[in-house]
Amino acid sequence: MLAIALTGLSIGTALWFTGFGTNADLAWTLGTTPVLAGLLWQIIITLRRGDVGLDVVAALSMSAALAFGEPLAGNVVALMYSGGQLLETFAAGRARQEMTALLGRVARTAMRYDGTRLHEIDITAISPGDRLLIRHGEVLPVDGHVAAEQAELDMSALTGESIPVHLADGAEALSGSTLIGAPFDLVASRPAAESTYAGIVRLVEAAQSSKAPMARMADRYAMGFLLLTVILAGAAWAFSGDHLRALAVLVVATPCPLILAVPVAIISGMSRTARIGVLVKNGGMLEALADVRTAVLDKTGTLTGGQAEVTEIRPMPGITQDDVLRRAASLDQASGHVVAAALLQAAAARKLTLSPPTNVVETAGEGLHGQIDDRTTAVGSRSYVIAQLTGGSFDPLTTDLPVDAMTVAIAVDGRPFGLIVLQDRIRPDARQSLDALRAAGLTRIILASGDRDDIAQAVGTDLGVDFSVGGLHPEDKVAILRREKANNAKVMMVGDGINDAPALALADVGVAMGARGAAASSEAAGIVLLVDALAPLAKAVTIAKRTRRIALESVVVGLGLSLAAMIAAALGYLPPVQGALLQEVIDVAVILNALRALR
Structure with missing residues (x-):
């Protein structure tokens, strides 16, 4: 549409300067009519949905220009309208770029081991427990655990942090991360549809299709502005007897900053928060x-x-910390409790060699006992383990325990062996x-x-x-x-x-x-x-405040300038062609100001 309007305006202007005024009017009319026809069809579609917007003003101004024998003004309005639509589309795309970038990172296939052979499969076929090969530069298709000595990942799409993350064997790796180091094997922990990145994609798609209350408010005010435009144009014609004043008012009001600034600013703010996770x-x-x-x-x-960590190990005299942790972790290999997982993780960090547990009996939520290296071992809450003792006491180990600490007691052959202190750290x-x-x-x-x-x-x-x-x-x-x-x-x-x-x-x-x-x-x-940290939340609050302020600034300033131009047009100080050009300058300024929310 922009190309049609621009071609008509260029040919008509060239004909006018060469003395072919009648043919120039025809060129300008032909440059306006297709844009007007497309606009009318768009209005019909929106009316069927029950929506009425300020596109009606653009249609009125182009129609009036042709009816009043002012095809140049109509062609300029067509050019400004189609150019404004293109600018708005560009601005909205620019505002959505961070969210669109998130959608573009979705992996489609993965390399899965079937025995010793590799096959490329669709990610929907991945099941928990599948072993996948992640190659350099690939995006992890599902959440899983590293099955290699280490993996070097770029997690900036999830966290906004550009510093690479090094994950050790057994560490959790999130879908959406990009491998920037050597290839490694990943053991899938959940299907692709339930992965971290799939959830993010669903949230992004919902966010992109939403409409803010401020934008809905803008639609309501847009109807009032449409009514004001028609009344002012009619009054200008009635009191002056000059139909060109009415046309100039319609032209200046096409389109309105109210419906351009708010959605661009809001989407810009949402994109900006997505960039920081x-x-x-x-x-x-x-x-x-x-x-x-x-x-x-x-x-x-x-x-x-949110996860208990071993912060201190208190052994009985003559026993080392590693002895206490190794024996407790060895027995806890038979348990699925979250505390058992914390002990196993601590033992792995110290590279302790664990013994297989035998004859294990677990009391849910309290502890377990069994054989480790042919010695009876009990691990659990102090009350549970004390009940297993045949002598001795844990009292020497319980002084100055942190208020927020959890303690795991260990006994061997009915005697106290040590305490392990765990805390969910701030x-x-x-x-x-x-x-x-x-x-x-x-x-x-x-x-x-x-x-x-x-x-x-x-x-x-x-x-x-x-x-x-x-x-x-x-x-x-x-x-x-x-x-x-x-x-x-x-x-x-x-x-x-x-x-x-x-x-x-x-x-x-x-x-x-x-x-x-x-x-x-x-x-x-x-x-x-998207990142497991609180820090970005305060930044998001600041971005939200700034986004709303920018949207309101754009609306107030844009509407003020538009209303001033409409009054000037009604009083005869602003002809239709100059009015169309001025309104386009206002629209460009409003959109550029709304895009400040991206910064």
């Missing part, structure tokens, strides 16, 4: 994020790593992230945990939150949110577990920690942190 599901959630004043944060997996960036949230405008931060109240209080004191409470069930977290919202505060809930899903759904802004978090929490939340 924060996926906002829709434009409405980005707007709500800009208004948040209170944050309610879960502890486990949000302010802490994230290194937690305090800095909370300070950044306050700097971004939050005035109240609450720690709400299902863990013991004394542990929640200790963590809350360490981090300097406004209020801490522990021992909560899912319904208790919901009650806290209701209470905070009753104080007319916009509340953000941050969590990562299934038990957080009800609170995430109730909050004005629900934030799920990490794409690996429970599926229920990711579905209930309006925002998903």
Whole structure:
């Protein structure tokens, strides 16, 4: 359409300068009519959907220009309209580039081992336990575990962090990462449809199809602006008797910054947050994020790593730390408990050689006992292991234990052998992230945990939150949110577990920690942190505030300039052709300003 309008304008102008005025009018008319016809067809389609937009003004101005014998003005409007549409499409594409880049990284096939042979298969055929070969430069198709000495991955698409990540044998590797080191084998842990990156892709597709409340508000105001345009054009004609003034008013109002600036700014802001690892599901959630004043944060997996780690080993006299850990980890090979996994991970880090356990009996949630190197060994809670003792005491090892620590007791042949201290450590960036949230405008931060109240209080004191409470069930977290919202505060809930899903759904802004978090929490939340860290959230709040400010600036300034130009046209100071050119300058300025949200 732009090419047609430009060709008609160029030929008509050349004919006019060479003295063929009548033929020039015909060229300008031919340069306008196809654009007008396409626009009318587009209006009919949108009317069938029940939508009425400012495209009607463009159609009115082109039709009026042809009817009033002003084909040059009509051709200029056609050129400006089609050029504006092209510019808007370009701007929207530029705004979506970060999210589009995420979609473009989806792997389609994978190399799977079938015995000793490799076959290329579609990723939909991958099952948990399949062994895949990941080649240099390939994107990991599914989540899995490294089955090699190490793997060097670029995880910038997930985290926004450009520094390569080195993963050791057995470490979890996320789909969407790119292999930048030597080829390695990956053991799939879940199907492609349930992988981290597949979840991200679904969220991105939903985000791209959404429409922000501010954009819907713009549509409503656009109807008012359309009515104002028609009334002003009619009044200008009625009072002056000059139909060209009415035409000039219509031309100047084509199109309106209101419907250009808001969607471009909102999509730009969503793309900008995606670049730092924060996926906002829709434009409405980005707007709500800009208004948040209170944050309610879960502890486990949000302010802490969410996984118990061995922080200290306390052996009995004459026994080494490695002896304690090796014996406990050897027995725990027979257990699927999360604490057993932590002990095995610590033993692997120390490169300890484990012995096979025999005659193992496990009491769920308490501990287990069996034979290790022909010696009876018991591992579990202190109360469980103390019940297995025939003499001795753990008391010498229990002094000065951290408040938030979990202890695993080990006994051998009925005698105390040692204690292992585990803690779910506070994230290194937690305090800095909370300070950044306050700097971004939050005035109240609450720690709400299902863990013991004394542990929640200790963590809350360490981090300097406004209020801490522990021992909560899912319904208790919901009650806290209701209470905070009753104080007319916009509340953000941050969590990562299934038990957080009800609170995430109730909050004005629900934030799920990490794409690996429970599926229920990711579905209930309006925002998903693609990286397992809090730091990007404060940046996202700042981006949301700036995006809304830029959108409003564009609308207010653009509408002000358009209204001023319309009044000037109604008073006869702005002819139709010059009005069309001025309006295009306003539109370009508005779109360029909206794209500032990308920076």
